[in-house]
Amino acid sequence: MKTVVICAGGPIDELAPLEPYKLSDEVVFIGADKGSVYLLNEGIIPTVAVGDFDSLSSEEFLDLTNRVASVKVASVDKNETDTDLALIHSLDFDPQQVVLVGVTGGRLDHFISVLNSVYRFQKDNPGIQFIVRNKWNEMRLLTPGIIKLTTNPQLPFMSFFAFHENVEEITLTGMKYNVSNETINIGSSRFTSNQLLDEHGSISFSSGICLLIRSSDQ
Incomplete structure (x- = not known):
């Protein structure tokens, strides 16, 4: 599966492990921005580095420009966030999946900005799977249809939320708490902390955007 991994500059102690991606x-x-430095420190040369790079020291920026073939410097005064710019460039590689790391923790306004950007890109590109990951959580925005779910012992809990609009005719199978043709209303927390009972299950719904968070208790 063609995957683009975007690494942003959030708190490094929340950064999802990058080792599995290095092997593919x-x-x-x-x-x-700062996520470019995180990648270099992990022994990964990014194909592209984007941002205004205002969080890098002059030494870090010089090292970046010496080691990365494509460095796209944006103005500090811009309408897009650095993560937005990375998402835009991710589409150039015709991916099936875009994974964002380094976007959680730290400033809450940054995280809400990322969440809304992922929502926009997922709506505009339904054939691409956009995923946010950190050490203990994975987040996806699901579009209508039938989505197969597979167990992950490292992230055993699943929570489902309506994002921007109600989720209609939701059916959950193979779960500890199954439902059939129900609605997740905006603001509802009823569908928090479910679990798969076996290796496989599914979620289906007819309209809306469903925020799926898979998590662990660390």
């Missing part, structure tokens, strides 16, 4: 020939890395 089908992964492209994009560094967003």
